Amino acid sequence: MAGPLGDCEARLARARALVEDRRLDTVRAWKAGHPGGLAIGHMPVYVPRPMLEAQGCLAVALFGGGDQVDIIRGDSYFQSYICHIPRSTIELALTGDLEPLDGVLFPSICDVIRNLGGMWKLLFPDRYSDYLDLPQDFDPEVGGAFYVRELGRIAGELERRGARPLEPGALREAIARENRRRAALEAMDALRAREPWRVRASEAYLIARAGAALPAQEHATLLEEFLAAAALREVRYRDNVRVVLVGAFCEQPPFELVLTLERAGCDIIHDDLQLGLRAIDGEIRVPEGADPLEALARAYLEQGTAMASRYIGEGEKGVALVRRVCDAAADGVVFAAASFCDPALLDQPMLERALEGAGIPFTSFKFAENTGQFQVIREQAGAFSDAVKLWGKES
Amino acid sequence: MTTPLATAAVKDASQQRQKRMIAEHFERLAAARDEGRKVVYTFVPGNLTELLGALGLLPVLPEINALQSGMRNRSAAYIAEAERAGHSEDVCTYVKCDIGMLKSGNIGPTGTRLPDPDLLLLSYTGCFTFMKWFELLRQEYRCPVAMLHVPYQSDGVITESMRSYVVEQLRRRVVPALERLAGRPLDMDELAARLARSRRAEEDLVAVWESARHRPSPIDGYFGGVYYVGPIFSSFRGTGDAEAYYRELRSEVESRMARGEGPTTPDGPATGERYRLVVEGPPNWTSFNEFWRMFIREGATVVASTYTRVGGLYDTGFRHDPARPLESLADYCLGCYTNLGLPTRTDLIERYIRDYQADGFVINSVKSCNSFSAGQLLVLRELERRTGVPGAFIESDLVDPRYFGKANIENRLQSYFQMLEARRRGGPS
Numbered sequence: 001m002a003g004p005l006g007d008c009e010a011r012l013a014r015a016r017a018l019v020e021d022r023r024l025d026t027v028r029a030w031k032a033g034h035p036g037g038l039a040i041g042h043m044p045v046y047v048p049r050p051m052l053e054a055q056g057c058l059a060v061a062l063f064g065g066g067d068q069v070d071i072i073r074g075d076s077y078f079q080s081y082i083c084h085i086p087r088s089t090i091e092l093a094l095t096g097d098l099e100p101l102d103g104v105l106f107p108s109i110c111d112v113i114r115n116l117g118g119m120w121k122l123l124f125p126d127r128y129s130d131y132l133d134l135p136q137d138f139d140p141e142v143g144g145a146f147y148v149r150e151l152g153r154i155a156g157e158l159e160r161r162g163a164r165p166l167e168p169g170a171l172r173e174a175i176a177r178e179n180r181r182r183a184a185l186e187a188m189d190a191l192r193a194r195e196p197w198r199v200r201a202s203e204a205y206l207i208a209r210a211g212a213a214l215p216a217q218e219h220a221t222l223l224e225e226f227l228a229a230a231a232l233r234e235v236r237y238r239d240n241v242r243v244v245l246v247g248a249f250c251e252q253p254p255f256e257l258v259l260t261l262e263r264a265g266c267d268i269i270h271d272d273l274q275l276g277l278r279a280i281d282g283e284i285r286v287p288e289g290a291d292p293l294e295a296l297a298r299a300y301l302e303q304g305t306a307m308a309s310r311y312i313g314e315g316e317k318g319v320a321l322v323r324r325v326c327d328a329a330a331d332g333v334v335f336a337a338a339s340f341c342d343p344a345l346l347d348q349p350m351l352e353r354a355l356e357g358a359g360i361p362f363t364s365f366k367f368a369e370n371t372g373q374f375q376v377i378r379e380q381a382g383a384f385s386d387a388v389k390l391w392g393k394e395s
Numbered sequence: 396m397t398t399p400l401a402t403a404a405v406k407d408a409s410q411q412r413q414k415r416m417i418a419e420h421f422e423r424l425a426a427a428r429d430e431g432r433k434v435v436y437t438f439v440p441g442n443l444t445e446l447l448g449a450l451g452l453l454p455v456l457p458e459i460n461a462l463q464s465g466m467r468n469r470s471a472a473y474i475a476e477a478e479r480a481g482h483s484e485d486v487c488t489y490v491k492c493d494i495g496m497l498k499s500g501n502i503g504p505t506g507t508r509l510p511d512p513d514l515l516l517l518s519y520t521g522c523f524t525f526m527k528w529f530e531l532l533r534q535e536y537r538c539p540v541a542m543l544h545v546p547y548q549s550d551g552v553i554t555e556s557m558r559s560y561v562v563e564q565l566r567r568r569v570v571p572a573l574e575r576l577a578g579r580p581l582d583m584d585e586l587a588a589r590l591a592r593s594r595r596a597e598e599d600l601v602a603v604w605e606s607a608r609h610r611p612s613p614i615d616g617y618f619g620g621v622y623y624v625g626p627i628f629s630s631f632r633g634t635g636d637a638e639a640y641y642r643e644l645r646s647e648v649e650s651r652m653a654r655g656e657g658p659t660t661p662d663g664p665a666t667g668e669r670y671r672l673v674v675e676g677p678p679n680w681t682s683f684n685e686f687w688r689m690f691i692r693e694g695a696t697v698v699a700s701t702y703t704r705v706g707g708l709y710d711t712g713f714r715h716d717p718a719r720p721l722e723s724l725a726d727y728c729l730g731c732y733t734n735l736g737l738p739t740r741t742d743l744i745e746r747y748i749r750d751y752q753a754d755g756f757v758i759n760s761v762k763s764c765n766s767f768s769a770g771q772l773l774v775l776r777e778l779e780r781r782t783g784v785p786g787a788f789i790e791s792d793l794v795d796p797r798y799f800g801k802a803n804i805e806n807r808l809q810s811y812f813q814m815l816e817a818r819r820r821g822g823p824s
Contacts, residue, residue, distance in 0.1 A: 077772050079790060081485070081762045086769070108547065111523045115769035117549060118737025122777055131549035131736070136519060136526070136542060137564055143544065146560035153556070311519070311526050311542060317534060337483075342765060345483040346490070346527035350534055352481060366485075 007229035011222060012203055015210035019255075022068055022092065026213050027100040030058050038163050041098065042105040043089070043113050044250035045309060046279035047132060048296050050174035051151055053215060055163040060101060061212035061276060064088035067254040067370040077119070083340040084368040085251040086116045093124070102161065103128030105154070109250060109309035110343050128161055130154055136311040138301045140294075147297045171292040177216040179283050184223035186282075191227065193269045193328045197238045199230050201245070201268035202258045208274040209252075238267065241385045244325050245271035246351065247336040248308035248344035253367045260374040261334065264381035265389075269328050272307065281305050308343035317347070318354020325360050331388045334381065335364035361388055407659060409644040413625055416636050420453075421505040427453055428510055433576050436512040436532065439706040441520025441545055441728035445589035445633035445715070446570070450577035454630045455509060457528070461492040463504045465680030465794030473499060474795055487524045487763045488795040490531065497535055512538050514576050516569070520545040521705070521733030522766040541572040545728040551739030553729045561725035587717035589633030590724075594716070596627055597709045599641035604710050606648045607698040607751055611668035613651035615658040617697035618687040621678060628706030633715075660691050669694030670815055673747045675740075675774065676759040676767050677702045681796040689805055693812045699747035701740070704732035711743070733766045741774050748782050755785050755815050757808075762792045785818070787811040 018026060027039045038057040042049075049059040065071070065088030074091035092098050106117030106129065120129040133150055137143030155166040164170070185208060192199045207226050211219030245261070245268045247253070252273065261268060272278070281303045286295040304310055306320035325333060333355055337344035348364065355362050363384040365377055406414075427434050435447055436455045447454050464470040473495025474488055480498065482491050496502070503509040517529040517540050533540050543564050546557040574580055603623060607616050614620070623644060631637035651657075657665040661684050672690070674697050679686050690697065707713075708730050716723035732740065748756055758775055760768045775786045789807050792798035 077770075079760055079762075079768060079772070082765065082769055106549075109523075111765040112769040114523070114547060114549075115737055115765070118740075119770045119773050121736065121738050122741065122773055131547060133546045133549075135560075136544035137560075137568070139567070142560065142563045142567060145563075146546070146556060149556040308527075309523075311517075311544075312530060317530055340485045342486060342524055342527065345486050346524065346531070348483065349481045350530060353534065366483075 004229045004232035008203075008226060008233055011226040011229065012206055015206040015222065015226075018210040018213065019206055020068065021213070022065060023097045024060065024100045024213065027058060027060055030213075031100060034058070036162055038102040038158060038161060039100050040103045040105060040158070041101040043107060043109075043116070044276055045107065045109050045307065046134065046276045046300075047105050047107050048151065048300070049216065050171060050178045050284070050296060051155060051166065051293070052158070053177065054171040054174040055155060055158050055166055057158060057163050058213065058215065062089060062098075062104070063209070063212065063252045064369055065092055066252060067256075067372065069370075071370070081340055082112060083251055083338050084370060085338070086112055088369065089116065090119070090123075093120075101127075103130070103158070105130050105132050107132040108134050110341075112342070113250065128157065130157060134300070134310075138304075140298055140301060144294070144297050144301050147300065148294055151293060151297065166293070168292050171296070172286055174216070175284050175286055175292055175296060177220065181211065181216040181220040181223065182277075182280075182283065184220045184227065185277060188223060188227055189270065191230065195235075196240070196242065196267035196269050198233075198235050199227075200262060201271060202255065202262055203230075205255070205258055205271070205273055208277060211277065240265050240267040241331045241388045242267050242269045242329065244269065244321070244328065244330045244333045245273070245336060246321065246333055247272060247338065248341065248347060249273045249275055249338070250343070251338035251341060251369050253336060253338075254369065254371055256374055257336070257367055257371065257377065260378045261381050264378045265385035266334065266381055268334075269330055270324060275307055279305055279307065308347040316354065317350035321351050322354050322358045322360065325355075325358075331392070332360060332384065333362040334384070335362060337364070337366050339366045339368050405663070407647050409640055409647055410622065412636075412640050412643060413622070416626060416631060416640065418505065420630050421503055421507065424453055424455065424503070424510055425505070425507045433513040434510045435514050435516050435573070435576070436529075437516040438518055438520070438522075438525050439628050440522065440731040440733060441518035441543065442628070442632070442706065443516065443518065443543075443569070443724060444630060445586055445593060446573060446581070446724065447516075448589055448633050449586040450573050450579065450581060452573060452577055455512065456629055457493045457532075458489055459629055460496060460503065460509070461489040461794050462680045464492050464496055466683055467504065468681070469496070470681060470794035471796050487528075488793050489763060490524060490528045492794050493528070494531065494535070497532075511536050514538060514572065515540040516543070516573075517541065518543045518545065518728060520728050521547070521731050521735075522764075524766070539572070541569050543569050543728070545734060547736070548729055548734055548739065549736040551736055551742070553726060557729055558722060558725045561728060562721045565721050565724065583720065586720050590715040590717040590720055592635060592638045593627075593633045594714045596632065596638050596641040597707070597714050599645040600624075600627060601710050602645050603641070603648050604699065604703075606652050607696075609652050610752075611655065611657045612671065612696045612698050613648050613656060613658060615660065615665070615687075615697050616703060617674045617700035618678065618683070618690070619658050619660070620697070620700055620703040624703050624706060658696060661687065662691065665691055665694075665696065667694050668696050670754045670812065671696055671698045671752060673698060673744060673751065673753045673756040674700040674702070674759060675744055675756065675771065677705075677761050677764060677793055678759065679761070679791040679799050680794050682799045682801065685801065686791075686799075686804070689808050693808070695812065698751035698753055701732055701744060706731065708732050708735075737770045737774065741777050744774065744778055745781050748778065748784050753784060754819075755787065755811070757787045757789065757811070760788060760790045762790065762798050763795070764793065785811075785814065
């Protein structure tokens with residue numbers, strides 16, 4: 001019988017298999033078990049997955065090919081100064097790895113992902129793809145009304161392709177399942193921040209990202225089981241520096257990069273790696289008698305976390321990051337932006353200024369999803385970690 | 396074979412008029428503080444110039460400042476200044492040029508300091524970077540921002556939902572913010588009068604664009620075109636000056652067409668049109684004339700371009716409408732070229748290639764602008780497949796001279812023109 005350590009390992013092994021499932025075998029299996037069900041892929045960062053689930057669809061978050069795919073055809077579609085995720089996504093599509101998907105949504109996070117949506121229409125005119133215009137006006141009567149109409153439009157498109165009509169009861173239930181997932185994620189984040197040696201950032205990353213192609217309920221179960229096992233396992237205390245990892249992550253860093261930061265003496269107590277899962281802060285509330293679609297939209301408007309692709313109309317840029325660092329009692333911030341990522345790199349000077357104002361040390365580097373050399377990053381992160389330990393905020 | 400260039404470059408009356416208009420605008424900006432006039436920074440695509448003008452507000456367009464810095468060889472130093480301040484080498488050089496210019500004293504093209512903004516009017520149309528740009532400027536200037544989120548036409552259709560979203564933002568947020576700044580309510584009659592002038596100018600501009608169907612084309616729709624769009628893209632749309640400019644420009648172009656003359660170039664009238672091209676993508680500004688001459692020397696005239704549609708797409712039928720002021724401002728913003736999905740953009744270029752009987756098309760892919768550039772390699776293939784017309788692909792940048800490789804670009808273009816010549820003679824292509 002497996003003990004807590006074995007339970008953790010088993011959950012992590014499952015998570016890792018899900019994360020590395022670039023041929024979408026899990027999705028194929030789901031479709032076999034749900035005849036007629038649509039699998040709808042979506043690019044980062046945020047898509048309201050409960051709406052898809054309420055229509056009987058499987059939402060599949062796409063994060064490119066990481067460091068597992070040799071890019072051959074994908075590179076021929078993009079200039080050298082475009083980030084990496086669209087290349088590997090095109091590669092996966094052209095090699096047939098995304099075949100199980102019945103459609104793909106492209107949310108409005110940057111010009112590259114937006115134009116990738118247009119490329120999809122040109123390359124795969126017979127497959128469903130759609131652009132999700134997330135509002136940058138956060139007034140429920142203006143941006144909210146537009147967003148509800150936008151969601152309704154997409155729901156209609158899915159219905160035309162065989163999905164169930166969007167019914168309030170089903171949506172309410174899907175939101176409840178999503179809230180369970182969110183609660184489990186928050187519990188994992190809290191445990192990580194409290195005892196980072198008990199749940200390593202690399203483990204939390206795998207467990208969180210494993211939900212990319214899982215229904216919310218199944219992912220919540222995985223999270224809960226992992227947490228229960230992690231709470232019981234024997235662990236070794238580590239005297240590392242506590243850092244927040246910031247990258248406005250659409251393109252994901254190689255897993256080895258997260259491990260490298262840990263090996264360099266950094267406990268990543270908070271990150272925005274799986275930004276979409278944390279794009280709404282807290283529970284999605286659906287008051288009695290309220291329209292759940294409006295509630296889902298309202299949660300995005302009013303509980304949306306500060307992220308690079310979201311306009312900060314009120315307040316100062318970087319305040320949320322400073323608050324995050326302070327609340328989590330972090331020692332510093334590590335910026336890791338994907339090369340040529342406009343949202344992350346244009347945001348960074350503003351965030352750095354806020355950190356400087358608060359006396360919070362930081363370091364920064366860039367990566368690509370298929371970066372294979374980590375020694376320089378390890379040395380930089382190690383030097384940062386040592387400096388923070390030796391001189392604290394003075395560094 | 397190269398086309399001999401005429402030596403005398405006499406400026407047309409319309410060019411002189413535009414020069415005077417710009418000088419007067421910068422004089423107004425220089426005097427703005429003394430005269431108590433309010434200044435609004437905003438962007439070219441999705442600009443609301445008639446609205447600003449109706450409230451007596453003065454626009455400043457940071458993109459225009461950046462491109463002018465590029466043309467005056469100042470951008471390299473400004474970009475270096477911004478990169479020293481922590482801005483990544485990977486991001487838009489318009490942004491860095493503007494930040495660097497600000498940190499170097501914000502001296503405008505006429506040598507006087509530009510006034511700080513009283514408000515940033517963030518029209519988020521077709522370019523994600525605009526949003527980050529004004530977040531950065533807000534941190535520098537500590538002034539209010541009015542945001543107008545313009546939805547993206549991913550399917551090339553303006554829906555009623557999109558239009559009403561933009562109109563509601565204008566009505567509830569943008570107009571009240573501008574009225575507060577101006578200290579007076581918006582006069583809808585004044586707005587309508589300005590929109591009517593815009594409409595007339597747009598009619599004349601479209602006539603100018605369509606003159607390029609003639610052989611030889613009396614205009615260059617890219618290098619010359621960026622001058623033609625100056626007034627309507629910047630601070631003058633809706634003014635009597637702009638209306639007069641476009642009337643005069645149209646008359647000059649029609650006269651050249653009647654005389655069978657080619658376009659006006661920096662070296663005088665071009666003669667001997669050999670190749671008719673369509674160009675996609677913005678120009679390089681740091682070596683603008685050098686770049687242009689690579690085409691002139693080969694007798695290549697650009698008969699249509701997409702960059703000249705970023706600040707308004709009029710040749711598919713849109714006109715500002717004084718009877719529907721806010722709705723037509725919304726449609727204008729929604730219709731700017733980079734706010735169109737890639738399939739619609741591709742269709743438009745295909746249409747230009749066919750309608751203007753182009754021998755080829757050139758994509759100038761600029762590092763700075765993902766809004767334009769992401770997907771252009773697919774557009775290239777798609778256009779060649781659909782039209783059978785060969786395309787050329789070159790890479791440069793907007794205002795960072797480090798990315799203008801003259802020899803490389805010139806070699807590519809020369810090879811391309813040789814290939815066009817070979818095709819014309821029925822040889823291998």
